[in-house]
Amino acid sequence: FGAGSFIMRGAGCTINDMWDSRFDRQVARTRSRPLASHALTYPQAWKFLALQLSAGLGVLLSLPHMEECFWWGVASLPLVATYPLMKRYTDYPQLALGLTFNWGAIMGWVAVRGEVDWSVIGPLYGGCVAWTLVYDTLYAHQDKDDDAKLGLKSTALTFGEEHTKPILTALTGAVWGGWMMAGYNCGFGNPFEVPYYYMGVTASASHLLWQIWSAELNHVDNLAYRFRSNNMVGWLMFGSCVTGNMMAPV
Numbered sequence: 001f002g003a004g005s006f007i008m009r010g011a012g013c014t015i016n017d018m019w020d021s022r023f024d025r026q027v028a029r030t031r032s033r034p035l036a037s038h039a040l041t042y043p044q045a046w047k048f049l050a051l052q053l054s055a056g057l058g059v060l061l062s063l064p065h066m067e068e069c070f071w072w073g074v075a076s077l078p079l080v081a082t083y084p085l086m087k088r089y090t091d092y093p094q095l096a097l098g099l100t101f102n103w104g105a106i107m108g109w110v111a112v113r114g115e116v117d118w119s120v121i122g123p124l125y126g127g128c129v130a131w132t133l134v135y136d137t138l139y140a141h142q143d144k145d146d147d148a149k150l151g152l153k154s155t156a157l158t159f160g161e162e163h164t165k166p167i168l169t170a171l172t173g174a175v176w177g178g179w180m181m182a183g184y185n186c187g188f189g190n191p192f193e194v195p196y197y198y199m200g201v202t203a204s205a206s207h208l209l210w211q212i213w214s215a216e217l218n219h220v221d222n223l224a225y226r227f228r229s230n231n232m233v234g235w236l237m238f239g240s241c242v243t244g245n246m247m248a249p250v
Contacts, residue, residue, distance in 0.1 A: 200240025
């Protein structure tokens with residue numbers, strides 16, 4: 001399942017670069033990408049994408065509860081194919097990214113259980129989408145000047161410098177609340193009696209608040225560092241889930 005997530009996220013990135021190469025070569029941060037810089041051709045990109053999708057299908061067909069996983073996997077494909085286009089049409093393209101890149105929250109549960117328990121997956125998925133809005137809005141501030149010149153949209157431009165941090169703080173509250181609720185509904189116990197998972201979620205949310213309030217919205221290196229630091233949020237959540245399962249009341 002981890003391999004499948006890696007492969008399909010990679011496919012999403014390939015599609016993003018294919019759809020956006022015309023814009024990427026006009027943006028300082030992205031003009032060195034393989035298609036934008038002409039280091040690769042479109043036929044090569046299509047072949048690579050076909051390889052990624054074939055590998056992803058192979059993983060999908062090997063998962064437990066294959067039929068359920070197959071249809072949930074198929075349901076994600078419209079999002080994978082269209083999310084890179086959203087910056088042309090909506091002020092909230094980061095929302096489309098969040099809906100796409102966090103589909104694995106649904107797939108993972110279905111692979112294990114064969115069905116979706118929305119009392120767990122709803123808040124988990126929603127929290128993950130809010131997390132994406134936080135980190136990718138900060139990321140988008142790197143390109144806001146070029147995006148504005150090209151007529152592209154982003155939450156960095158929509159929120160503006162004045163409102164970005166308060167809005168992202170509120171979204172962090174949604175991250176924290178969603179992940180706390182998911183753990184409770186999953187059976188990780190009362191947070192006052194079995195606090196381990198909930199402490200990890202709180203640490204993750206605290207890290208997001210640090211990212212937001214220490215971010216310099218016009219400093220590319222500062223924003224890039226905070227974007228990359230989200231691997232720490234991921235590891236904290238992974239450790240929290242493992243610990244929550246181990247310590248959950250019987």
